[in-house]
Amino acid sequence: xxxxxxxxxxxxxxxxxxxxxxxxxxxxxxxxxxxxxxxxxxxxxxxxxxxxxxxxxxxxxxxxxxxxxxxxxxxxxxxxxxxxxxxxxxxxxxxxxxxxxxxxxxxxxxxxxxxxxxxxxxxxxxxxxxxxxxxxxxxxxxxxxxxxxxxxxxxxxxxxxxxxxxxxxxxxxxxxxxxxxxxxxxxxxxxxxxxxxxxxxxxxxxxxxxxxxxxxxxxxxxxxxxxxxxxxxxxxxxxxxxxxxxxxxxxxxxxxxxxxxxxxxxxxxxxxxxxxxxxxxxxxxxxxxxxxxxxxxxxxxxxxxxxxxxxxxxxxxxxxxxxxxxxxxxxxxxxxxxxxxxxxxxxxxxxxxxxxxxxxxxxxxxxxxxxxxxxxxxxxxxxxxxxxxxxxxxxxxxxxxxxxxxxxxxxxxxxxxxxxxxxxxxxxxxxxxxxxxxxxxxxxxxxxxxxxxxxxxxxxxxxxx
Amino acid sequence: xxxxxxxxxxxxxxxxxxxxxxxxxxxxxxxxxxxxxxxxxxxxxxxxxxxxxxxxxxxxxxxxxxxxxxxxxxxxxxxxxxxxxxxxxxxxxxxxxxxxxxxxxxxxxxxxxxxxxxxxxxxxxxxxxxxxxxxxxxxxxxxxxxxxxxxxxxxxxxxxxxxxxxxxxxxxxxxxxxxxxxxxxxxxxxxxxxxxxxxxxxxxxxxxxxxxxxxxxxxxxxxxxxxxxxxxxxxxxxxxxxxxxxxxxxxxxxxxxxxxxxxxxxxxxxxxxxxxxxxxxxxxxxxxxxxxxxxxxxxxxxxxxxxxxxxxxxxxxxxxxxxxxxxxxxxxxxxxxxxxxxxxxxxxxxxxxxxxxxxxxxxxxxxxxxxxxxxxxxxxxxxxxxxxxxxxxxxxxxxxxxxxxxxxxxxxxxxxxxxxxxxxxxx
Numbered sequence: 001x002x003x004x005x006x007x008x009x010x011x012x013x014x015x016x017x018x019x020x021x022x023x024x025x026x027x028x029x030x031x032x033x034x035x036x037x038x039x040x041x042x043x044x045x046x047x048x049x050x051x052x053x054x055x056x057x058x059x060x061x062x063x064x065x066x067x068x069x070x071x072x073x074x075x076x077x078x079x080x081x082x083x084x085x086x087x088x089x090x091x092x093x094x095x096x097x098x099x100x101x102x103x104x105x106x107x108x109x110x111x112x113x114x115x116x117x118x119x120x121x122x123x124x125x126x127x128x129x130x131x132x133x134x135x136x137x138x139x140x141x142x143x144x145x146x147x148x149x150x151x152x153x154x155x156x157x158x159x160x161x162x163x164x165x166x167x168x169x170x171x172x173x174x175x176x177x178x179x180x181x182x183x184x185x186x187x188x189x190x191x192x193x194x195x196x197x198x199x200x201x202x203x204x205x206x207x208x209x210x211x212x213x214x215x216x217x218x219x220x221x222x223x224x225x226x227x228x229x230x231x232x233x234x235x236x237x238x239x240x241x242x243x244x245x246x247x248x249x250x251x252x253x254x255x256x257x258x259x260x261x262x263x264x265x266x267x268x269x270x271x272x273x274x275x276x277x278x279x280x281x282x283x284x285x286x287x288x289x290x291x292x293x294x295x296x297x298x299x300x301x302x303x304x305x306x307x308x309x310x311x312x313x314x315x316x317x318x319x320x321x322x323x324x325x326x327x328x329x330x331x332x333x334x335x336x337x338x339x340x341x342x343x344x345x346x347x348x349x350x351x352x353x354x355x356x357x358x359x360x361x362x363x364x365x366x367x368x369x370x371x372x373x374x375x376x377x378x379x380x381x382x383x384x385x386x387x388x389x390x391x392x393x394x395x396x397x398x399x400x401x402x403x404x405x406x407x408x409x410x411x412x413x414x415x416x417x418x419x420x421x422x423x424x425x426x427x428x429x430x431x432x433x434x435x436x437x438x439x440x441x442x443x444x445x446x447x448x449x450x451x452x453x454x455x456x457x458x459x460x461x462x463x464x465x
Numbered sequence: 466x467x468x469x470x471x472x473x474x475x476x477x478x479x480x481x482x483x484x485x486x487x488x489x490x491x492x493x494x495x496x497x498x499x500x501x502x503x504x505x506x507x508x509x510x511x512x513x514x515x516x517x518x519x520x521x522x523x524x525x526x527x528x529x530x531x532x533x534x535x536x537x538x539x540x541x542x543x544x545x546x547x548x549x550x551x552x553x554x555x556x557x558x559x560x561x562x563x564x565x566x567x568x569x570x571x572x573x574x575x576x577x578x579x580x581x582x583x584x585x586x587x588x589x590x591x592x593x594x595x596x597x598x599x600x601x602x603x604x605x606x607x608x609x610x611x612x613x614x615x616x617x618x619x620x621x622x623x624x625x626x627x628x629x630x631x632x633x634x635x636x637x638x639x640x641x642x643x644x645x646x647x648x649x650x651x652x653x654x655x656x657x658x659x660x661x662x663x664x665x666x667x668x669x670x671x672x673x674x675x676x677x678x679x680x681x682x683x684x685x686x687x688x689x690x691x692x693x694x695x696x697x698x699x700x701x702x703x704x705x706x707x708x709x710x711x712x713x714x715x716x717x718x719x720x721x722x723x724x725x726x727x728x729x730x731x732x733x734x735x736x737x738x739x740x741x742x743x744x745x746x747x748x749x750x751x752x753x754x755x756x757x758x759x760x761x762x763x764x765x766x767x768x769x770x771x772x773x774x775x776x777x778x779x780x781x782x783x784x785x786x787x788x789x790x791x792x793x794x795x796x797x798x799x800x801x802x803x804x805x806x807x808x809x810x811x812x813x814x815x816x817x818x819x820x821x822x823x824x825x826x827x828x829x830x831x832x833x834x835x836x837x838x839x840x841x842x843x844x845x846x847x848x849x850x851x852x853x854x855x856x857x858x859x860x861x862x863x864x865x866x867x868x869x870x871x872x873x874x875x876x877x878x879x880x881x882x883x884x885x886x887x888x889x890x891x892x
Binding site for chain 2: 362
């Protein structure tokens with residue numbers, strides 16, 4: 001057909017090309033839209049030259065049966081059974097053959113009986129799957145795949161099937177690779193009013209947080225509770241031992257060194273929790289001019305750990321296997337705590353990529369590992385500590401009143417220089433939000449605004465993104 | 466305000482014994498006679514106490530865990546030993562002095578000394594053969610033969626009974642609390658005995674009654690088969706409290722079922738080790754997707770984890786079971802086959818387990834369970850004009866563990882905290 005203007009964005013192009021084809025063959029365009037045998041051959045020929053992208057952009061937020069536009073035949077898919085009814089084959093010229101097990105299909109049936117579309121819950125119970133899951137027949141009709149089992153005919157939109165294909169491991173790995181985080185060369189910045197009042201601004205900020213792990217919000221008011229307004233733009237507040245909102249300022253006899261004027265070495269907060277504080281927000285309320293020092297330092301742990309993996313793979317391995325206990329023990333204050341959690345510093349996911357990082361030297365307690373592992377641990381620990389301390393990627397910034405440092409506490413290490421108050425006040429107000437929301441809210445907004453960008457890994461210890 | 470805080474701290478110090486405050490300071494018992502020496506050219510310290518096996522500690526481990534106020538500030542108890550102090554480190558000398566061992570080191574950054582309490586050293590011993598295995602064994606939870614029960618008035622009035630109740634939840638994973646006043650949201654008082662309620666999408670208290678357009682199948686009259694709540698988070702709700710406010714006699718059905726997943730999972734390991742292994746390796750995806758509705762923000766949560774998580778000793782440290790929220794499995798073809806065989810087998814074992822507890826809740830009863838370990842279910846019910854109203858709330862699992870640990874120390878109870886299945890490698 002020679003028309004190469006087919007692209008993913010131009011959703012009706014295939015129809016247009018078919019129409020052009022019909023003109024050159026002196027056939028009325030409308031007859032092409034009916035599944036006559038000539039048309040089918042035409043369409044199949046066409047499909048061999050095009051990609052098999054869906055003709056209509058599907059809004060992933062909508063139930064697959066909501067949209068009423070039906071694609072023209074010729075979407076380029078074919079179905080058949082395989083392996084004596086054990087599997088379904090979906091064939092597409094570009095992506096080749098995709099196979100699905102009968103039991104997988106039965107479990108994930110998308111018909112209204114089996115899938116409650118509003119709540120996105122499957123009503124198929126495990127006991128429905130223990131019987132015979134042999135596929136008796138398979139048919140593609142109007143872009144819906146009908147799969148007949150002995151007691152049910154299951155329905156799946158063909159795009160949905162393609163999107164959830166698993167038989168090609170390269171595709172699975174490629175999807176996982178798309179979630180690889182990016183490393184910022186300098187501190188990403190957002191504007192307070194844009195973040196709070198516009199969806200685009202909110203998206204830009206979330207994107208920085210999701211992709212790069214950090215974003216400095218400027219031009220905000222230096223009021224208390226402003227930090228709540230930003231929190232509302234992502235999810236609900238995660239309470240910690242320090243309460244819902246915490247205040248970072250110097251107090252006598254601090255139960256945490258952040259409440260002193262000492263410097264703070266690179267660390268993450270709250271690692272004695274099952275789900276440590278995710279997104280941390282530090283809003284500067286006061287930072288008087290007479291206060292010397294106290295610059296905030298942020299470091300992306302992810303690339304440094306990658307570097308450790310390349311240069312010292314044995315140390316990397318050690319830090320992935322030996323558990324480290326984190327504790328918070330306080331029997332003096334009114335609220336007493338005795339919290340304990342132990343995991344290795346680095347957790348790997350299904351593909352061997354880093355899926356969680358725990359690094360808090362001040363909160364670390366005495367390791368309890370076999371005798372022959374102690375030296376190995378310390379060699380690796382010292383090496384990584386050195387690499388963090390000497391990394392070029394650190395970003396230093398003195399927070400001015402009104403500015404807010406927001407970062408992913410599961411990925412970025414934070415610290416600060418010591419400071420001298422000189423009679424002035426340095427006061428930050430902060431809170432945490434579960435990092436699960438960093439990916440959820442990003443996806444919701446990305447869909448809403450039609451951005452079609454994939455979330456990056458947010459280091460919440462899941463096996464793959 | 467600052468002065469007030471200072472006085473409060475001084476006052477607190479006067480009331481509480483030092484041994485309750487810090488793990489590191491003096492455990493005032495009389496130490497048995499001990500001897501110490503430095504070996505391997507300054508690499509290790511040997512500690513031999515009468516009648517006990519020799520214990521060894523690396524010089525670098527000791528230096529990193531120095532207990533002096535320079536290294537471990539008194540109030541914050543945070544480890545501020547810089548990694549540069551651990552380089553070119555050697556033990557210079559070690560000497561037993563009363564209840565502690567005085568240790569001296571040389572390193573690239575200079576000399577340093579510290580006193581280590583002998584009881585602390587024994588507590589953190591890592592060289593006695595079998596010590597790690599023994600500690601692991603002490604963390605293993607217990608399995609209840611029947612539903613452990615407590616009375617609301619008893620836990621509110623007596624600290625001992627309150628402790629026993631917390632112990633039931635930690636050891637057995639479940640406890641039935643009777644005679645709770647049937648006042649709307651009164652179970653917040655039960656939550657507060659543990660910690661502040663964990664804020665979730667359901668706010669602090671959620672009502673399990675049928676609604677139109679439910680965002681979750683919990684809000685229907687349908688049956689729910691055995692599951693855990695909200696496994697689409699990294700940290701699902703920890704302790705779940707189900708409080709029965711109303712359960713009219715005319716209601717048909719609606720019984721609750723509870724099952725401790727831990728023994729069933731261990732049975733799977735014993736009887737079908739291959740299937741057990743698959744469920745520790747092939748992750749499943751749990752999702753929660755809904756659009757904005759009734760004040761709830763739209764969410765696209767997705768979390769992938771294996772059903773069974775193991776720690777470095779191959780002990781089960783986490784269980785995830787939420788079949789209602791399964792997303793399509795993304796795994797290689799071989800893994801899909803293995804997974805479904807194992808998943809369906811375990812599902813069947815749950816359904817047929819003799820350890821299932823079926824209980825029809827009565828108004829005034831509250832079931833407190835560990836949502837990381839105990840599965841819950843309910844039968845479908847017909848209201849017949851009556852009302853079945855259950856309220857639910859969650860408490861963070863880490864706060865529960867903390868409260869239980871603090872309580873046992875304050876009451877001087879020698880109790881090993883059992884694992885809460887929060888995927889920590891230690892309980």
